[in-house]
Amino acid sequence: MTRIDIDKLAGILRDAAKAEILPRFRHLEPEQVRRKSEAIDLVTEADEEAERFIKGKVAALAPDALFVGEESVAADPALLARLAEADLAIVVDPIDGTANFAAGLPLFAVMAAVVSGGETVAGVIYDPMGDDFMLAEKGSGTWRVRADGERTKLAFAAPKPLAQMVGLASVAFLPPDRRPEILANLAKARMFANYRCAGHEYRTLVSGFADFAAYSKLMPWDHLAGALMVQEAGGYAARLDGEPYLPRHVDGGLIVAADRSTWEALRREVFTL
Known part of the structure; x- marks a missing residue:
């Protein structure tokens, strides 16, 4: 189990999507989308505002945790090196699939991982369009959690040729x-x-x-x-x-x-x- 309530962390990602991501989906102005390293590597106002929202909420949930967000590292690359030594860290991608999001394609996610002592101990992947989560904690399996709270344990496909x-x-x-x-x-x-x-x-x-x-x-x-x-x-x-x-x-x-x-x-x- 983690030292962070994974359900509360999932709720933070959902709240960020409702407040900062979905209202901007298919409503971005050209000046709200910027190119980073290349044409397929984009950042939008939604990425930045969602990460700011998540960072603020995580600070209240886990004040001692190192926060490592994709956009935070873009602003301060040295932050990434601290992850390996952190006693506790929360790693966040405010919008995974930004190119899809910017293009108006409904295939993007909000993700977070909990790292303790250099090991990943929990993870959340939230789908804003389907309004459900995939959750995992080390030793506890992987679960799909619907908006109504129903939980289903998930399994990888069986091996095949x-x-x-x-x-x-x-x-x-x-x-x-x-x-x-x-x-x-x-x-x-x-x-x-x-x-x-x-x-x-x-x-x-x-x-x-x-x-x-x-x-x-x-x-x-x-x-x-x-x-x-x-x-x-x-x-x-x-x-x-x-x-x-x-x-x-x-x-x-x-x-x-x-x-x-x-x-x-x-x-x-x-x-x-």
Whole structure:
């Protein structure tokens, strides 16, 4: 169990979405959307205001916790390095899938992870459009929580042969010289897609509707909550070198699969970095 009430943290994310995100959905003016590192890396007024809202509420919920938000790190990159040493931290992505949000596509999420002693111990992924949560605490499973409070325990899909697998793969951050090879290898699977929203990809995985996922860029606000949910739902997640994925990692790639054997097959047959 965590030292933070995960249900209260989930409620903060929901309140932020109601107050700062949904009122701006499909109502953004051009000056409220800015490019960060490249054309597909955006930040909006909704991201910034939602993070400000969440940070204020988290300060009351857990005053001793280090707050690591995506937009906070954009303003102060040194903040990210403190995560590995923090006794307690809350890592937040105010809008995961900002490019979708800015384009008016209803596929975005609000995410938070709780890190204690360098380990992810809880995670929340909230879908503002569906108004429900995926929640996980270490050792307690992964659950879907509806707006009315109904809880359903979730499970990763059973292992299957590569040719029958449905995958979720982000190739945007792959080395350009390896991208054609990996794209060709992905044809060995039944199909693959990319939602441009890690939060919804992890929701799909822990609901049993996809068999694997792979990522190259590992920013903690994108993957800590989801990777924990995968493991608590019975799946397997590890970096490309086989080592565990930890909050301090920002590179090294990540493969998510049903079990270790499936992970090894994907590493060998598809993601041969």
